[in-house]
Amino acid sequence: MTREQKRKIEGSVALFLSTMAAFFGLFxxxxxxxxxxxxxxxxxxxxxxxxxxxxxxxxxxGLRNAFVGQLLITLCATLIGVPIGVLGxxxxxxxxxxxxxxxxxxxxxxxxxxxxxxxxxxxxxxxLVRPFGHFSGWAGAAALAIIMIPVVLRTTEDxxxxxxxxxxxxxxxxxxxxxKVITQVVYRGAATGILTGILLSIxxxxxxxxxxxxxxxxxSFFSVDMKQPIASLTVTIFQYAMGPYDSWxxxxxxxxxxxxxxxxxxxxxxxxxxxxxxx
Amino acid sequence: MARTAKKNPxxxxxxxxxxxxxxxxxxxxxxxxxxxxxxxxxxxxxFGVIKFVTSTDWDPVKESFGALTNIYxxxxxxxxxxxxxxxxxxxxxxxxTEISPNFLKGPIGVAIELLAAIPSIIYGMWxxxxxxxxxxxxxxxxxxxxxxxxxLIGILFQGTPMGIDILTxxxxxxxxxxxxxxxxxxxxxxxxxxxxxxSAYAIGAxxxxxxxxxxxxxxxxxxxxxVVLSLxxxxxxxxAVAFVLGNxxxxxxxxxxxxxxxxxxxANEFAEADKDIYLSALFYLALVLFVMSxxxxxxxxxxxxxxxxxYSR
Amino acid sequence: MKTFxxxxxxxxxxxxxxxxxxxxxxxxxxxxxxxPVYSAWAFDYxxxxxxxxxxxxxxxxxxxxxxTERTVDFGASxxxxxxEQLNKDRLLQFPAVVGGVVPVVNLPGVKDGQLKLDSDxxxxxxxxxxxxxxxxxxxxxxxxxxxxxSDxxxxxxxxxxxxxxxFTNYLSGICPAWKSKVGAGTSVNWPAGIGGKGxxxxxxxxxxxxxSIGYVEFAYAQQNKLVYVLLKxxxxxxxxxxxxxxxxAAATANFNPKEDFNLWLVNAPGKxxxxxxxxxxxxxxxxKTASNKKVTVFFDWAFKNGDRxxxxxxxxxxxxxxxxxxxxxxxxxxx
Numbered sequence: 033m034t035r036e037q038k039r040k041i042e043g044s045v046a047l048f049l050s051t052m053a054a055f056f057g058l059f060x061x062x063x064x065x066x067x068x069x070x071x072x073x074x075x076x077x078x079x080x081x082x083x084x085x086x087x088x089x090x091x092x093x094g095l096r097n098a099f100v101g102q103l104l105i106t107l108c109a110t111l112i113g114v115p116i117g118v119l120g121x122x123x124x125x126x127x128x129x130x131x132x133x134x135x136x137x138x139x140x141x142x143x144x145x146x147x148x149x150x151x152x153x154x155x156x157x158x159x160l161v162r163p164f165g166h167f168s169g170w171a172g173a174a175a176l177a178i179i180m181i182p183v184v185l186r187t188t189e190d191x192x193x194x195x196x197x198x199x200x201x202x203x204x205x206x207x208x209x210x211x212k213v214i215t216q217v218v219y220r221g222a223a224t225g226i227l228t229g230i231l232l233s234i235x236x237x238x239x240x241x242x243x244x245x246x247x248x249x250x251x252s253f254f255s256v257d258m259k260q261p262i263a264s265l266t267v268t269i270f271q272y273a274m275g276p277y278d279s280w281x282x283x284x285x286x287x288x289x290x291x292x293x294x295x296x297x298x299x300x301x302x303x304x305x306x307x308x309x310x311x
Numbered sequence: 312m313a314r315t316a317k318k319n320p321x322x323x324x325x326x327x328x329x330x331x332x333x334x335x336x337x338x339x340x341x342x343x344x345x346x347x348x349x350x351x352x353x354x355x356x357x358f359g360v361i362k363f364v365t366s367t368d369w370d371p372v373k374e375s376f377g378a379l380t381n382i383y384x385x386x387x388x389x390x391x392x393x394x395x396x397x398x399x400x401x402x403x404x405x406x407x408t409e410i411s412p413n414f415l416k417g418p419i420g421v422a423i424e425l426l427a428a429i430p431s432i433i434y435g436m437w438x439x440x441x442x443x444x445x446x447x448x449x450x451x452x453x454x455x456x457x458x459x460x461x462x463l464i465g466i467l468f469q470g471t472p473m474g475i476d477i478l479t480x481x482x483x484x485x486x487x488x489x490x491x492x493x494x495x496x497x498x499x500x501x502x503x504x505x506x507x508x509x510s511a512y513a514i515g516a517x518x519x520x521x522x523x524x525x526x527x528x529x530x531x532x533x534x535x536x537x538v539v540l541s542l543x544x545x546x547x548x549x550x551a552v553a554f555v556l557g558n559x560x561x562x563x564x565x566x567x568x569x570x571x572x573x574x575x576x577x578a579n580e581f582a583e584a585d586k587d588i589y590l591s592a593l594f595y596l597a598l599v600l601f602v603m604s605x606x607x608x609x610x611x612x613x614x615x616x617x618x619x620x621x622y623s624r
Numbered sequence: 625m626k627t628f629x630x631x632x633x634x635x636x637x638x639x640x641x642x643x644x645x646x647x648x649x650x651x652x653x654x655x656x657x658x659x660p661v662y663s664a665w666a667f668d669y670x671x672x673x674x675x676x677x678x679x680x681x682x683x684x685x686x687x688x689x690x691x692t693e694r695t696v697d698f699g700a701s702x703x704x705x706x707x708e709q710l711n712k713d714r715l716l717q718f719p720a721v722v723g724g725v726v727p728v729v730n731l732p733g734v735k736d737g738q739l740k741l742d743s744d745x746x747x748x749x750x751x752x753x754x755x756x757x758x759x760x761x762x763x764x765x766x767x768x769x770x771x772x773x774s775d776x777x778x779x780x781x782x783x784x785x786x787x788x789x790x791f792t793n794y795l796s797g798i799c800p801a802w803k804s805k806v807g808a809g810t811s812v813n814w815p816a817g818i819g820g821k822g823x824x825x826x827x828x829x830x831x832x833x834x835x836s837i838g839y840v841e842f843a844y845a846q847q848n849k850l851v852y853v854l855l856k857x858x859x860x861x862x863x864x865x866x867x868x869x870x871x872x873a874a875a876t877a878n879f880n881p882k883e884d885f886n887l888w889l890v891n892a893p894g895k896x897x898x899x900x901x902x903x904x905x906x907x908x909x910x911x912k913t914a915s916n917k918k919v920t921v922f923f924d925w926a927f928k929n930g931d932r933x934x935x936x937x938x939x940x941x942x943x944x945x946x947x948x949x950x951x952x953x954x955x956x957x958x959x
Contacts, residue, residue, distance in 0.1 A: 039517055039520065040517065042519060043517040043518060043519035043520065044519075046405075046519045046522075046523075047405075047409075047410050047518060047519055049402055050401075050402040050403070050405040050406040050409075050410060051402075051406050051410060052402070053398065053399045053400075053401075053402025053403050053405075053406065054402065054403045054406035054407065054411070054419060056399055056402075057399060057400075057403050057422070057423050057426065057489055057490075057493065058419070058422055058423075060426060060486045060489075061422055061423075061425060061426045063441075064426075064429060064433070064434070064437050064486075065425075065429075067437055067440075067441050068433060068437065085663075085667075086667060087660070087663055087664030087667045087668075087933075087937075088660055088664065088937060090667075115332070116332045116335055117332075118332075119328055119329045119331075119332035119333070120329065120332035120333030120334075120335060120336065121333070122329045122332075123326070123329035123330050123332065123333040124333055126329070127326045127329060127330065128330070128333075134333075137333050137334070137336050137337060139608060139609060140336050140337060140340050141336050142539065142540070142543060142608050143340070143543070143601075143604050143605050143608050144336060144339060144340060145540070145543050145544070145547070147343060147547060147600075147601060147604070148547050148549055148573075148574050148577060148597060148600060149547075149549065150549065150574075150577050150578065150581060150597070151343060151346075151347065151577075151597045151601070152343065154346060154350070154594075155339075155342055155343045155346045158346050158350075159342070161695055162693055162695060165694055165695055166651065166695055166696075167651070167695060167696075178339055181335065181336065181339070182336055185332075185333065185336065190536070194498075194502065209319040209321065209322045210319075210322050210325075210326070211319070211321055211322045211325040211326070214325075225498070228424070228494075231428075232424070232427060232428070235427070235428035235430075238430065239429070239430020239431055239432055239433065240430075240431075241432050241550055242549060242550070242578065245582070245682060246682070246686075249651070249653070249680055249682075250678075250680045251678050251680075252663055252666060252667070252676075252678050252679070252680075253649070253670070253676045253678060260649070261651055261678060261680070266430065266432055267680075269432060269436075270432065271656075271659065271680075271681055273436060273824070274656065274822045274823070274824055275659070275660060276660070276823065276841070276843040276844045276847045276848075276938075277660070277847065278847070284436075285436075288430075288432075288433050288436060291430060291433075292429055292430065292433055295428045295429070295430065296425050296428055296429075298428075299421070299424055299425055299428045300421060300425070303417075303421055303424070368813075369813065370812070370813040371784075371809050371810070371811045371812065371813070372792075372806065372807035372808065372809040372812050372813065373807065373813070439821075439825070439828075444832070447832075471777075473818060473829075473833075475818070475820070475825075475829075553821065554821055554825075557782055557818060557819050557820070557821075558782035558783065558819050558821070559782070559818070559819055560813070569782075569818055569819060578783075579782055579783035579784060579811075579821065580783060580784040580810075580811055581683075581685075581784075582682055582683025582685060582686045582783075582784065583683040583684055583685040583686070583783065583784030583785055583786070583810040583811070584685045584784060584810070584811075585684060585685040585688055585701075585703060585809075585810055589685075590685070590689075
């Protein structure tokens, strides 16, 4: 075999393996989604969204309270977490670029990502639940926000760092102050990445159960009062999946299906917007 | 240049706000560390540090607790999930950036990211109800038949295939972290300047050689970053593993045995821990996890920084 | 700036008050086991009175902790607290509903209620001393069944659980070896077997693994159509798990209001008592008289109107005599 042939064969084998890897990844996606779809769609009906829970055995209950509660908690968490995360990432990538403090915070944020979420729940419990004497939706939102912040912060930092320095220099040359350069040039250049990071972080927290257990708690009744215990889909799924009744299992699957669909649609929409706007 | 710009008052307040935002991370870390230490002080006082970390005891009734079995479980599942996921993730990144026809790039990229978006409790339910029967009925007996009698490797495949074990947990973990590594690797690959690649092609390199000798060396920092992120995710993952690892506080050599990771122990026992010392020991465990991730990630960062210096030279 | 702060503060206060009075609500947390029946009662109670009683299952340990730290109006626990601890944390305690734990098996050809086990056999199986189904100690109890010569796969809970607490209290009560080697608690250091998460996990394992034995709550055994065994109770009779045998256990057990009903409902002395029954308890903070009153009014309502609902969900209501004891306990504590 000549060297040429060897190189060609090595190349095709490697590329073939890469292709297989891609399809391996797709295979799991189809598998998991298909499974959730099959189980979830069976139990899907309008009353799931229109009604509040009824006890096992009774007909026609739904999870309206949990859907609304989950949206509310996630929304509040995003409103708290994203600005702090993006601004924090900006500091690391721009004002403190290359400084020791930036490196330190960046390492710490990486570590925050792997703190078990139940610990964050306990932290918020000690901070916002015990002193006030009751659980609340705000405590849940704060716990989720703390999980979001390092994720958003790190992606923002990475994405801003990827924007070529020459772009900034061009803007400086026009006499623009740094904050203008950041908000109008750098953010625009890194928007795709930052948005992806935000979406991933929402997806990450929207599926969290452990930090909500001891913060936003849960509520069997419909409530939008963020100062009181509030229902969430994930905690409900957790309770229903562990329960003995078939009707609960069906609702747990249906809720899993909806929350998965919601998160996936969010991801796809986000990417579509980015594509339409920037490409 | 930045120095002159900072004299602008708007700029100064903006930089101050960003600084506060980024320091919030330090505040959280200190806050969490404080909560962890104060809650676990009872167990720290009773078991000390060395004894807690090296003891394999986990006996809530006799109130004797040690972390070694949990640490072992965490390390083993993480290692195996990385072994499975890294080659796959890099393969995906190569496929998407270099091989795939243009019209497939977007959809596949999105599909991989969707995999990352699935909530971990769904992975857990799916793992218990769907993957675990498949593992115990098909995959594990097969692996056992092939490797069971091979010396050395055989040790890994002893015992009854139950589907609730280290192997299943590692597979689920690897599926969960593939997207992280893959999407970051892809982003880094994409950053390789076209000029560099084109010049490699111009001197007659094949596509694989360009990937191997140009793209990967150019972007290895990003790839490594992706791996570190995955590692962090794998160490801290709770719900997905809690359903399929069995919470067995023993050190086992077989991949087909149940085990306990730190996170699984927390998830399984936190809610029902009724004695103060028990709860305190669980917090101590969380503290150990915190320190473990700290050391791992600090080491990874150390290598990253060294690699960066070497590369820029 | 100051006026703005004042304005915001007033606004916040107004909001918190309006919300506070919008719907009367009570929050409770604790044991997972009675969650279905409490939530069913609360649902009906809400329809009758408009009061929202929000009960959440966060585990018995969680329930004890939350009421101790006063973040909820009542806590719930499958494990009774000792009077000393209740005094220390200034808590009240009373039973609310009864259930049972059932050993279930997966043996080819063996149907519901065919296999008989005594306390010694169950104990030795879970200790890992009886390893085969055709062990003479099992054979002697079941001369009519052809038992296979296969290894027993012991299934237990992997997570901390009130079910485990009841089961291990049962084993400790009948079996000195268990008591000294393992003991009783929500999680124990199991000498044998594999662990499944939740009743669900144990059910799945037992169903999937041939020649296995597990223990689950009665409702799960019924819902999942698992094969239950007959157990020999302290009175010497083989009994099957049913409403009648659970109720018998609750009726013959000596609950003492003076000791805050601190009693495990295992190995009750009654002739037809199921030996692994368990009551689940409500915990109240002594000083919170206003909300305590509301909670006891709810349970009084449930004791009067909730029996049928409880049975539908495969729980055993307290016997009438015990209900009266609980009401007396409320009275002596000023509720």
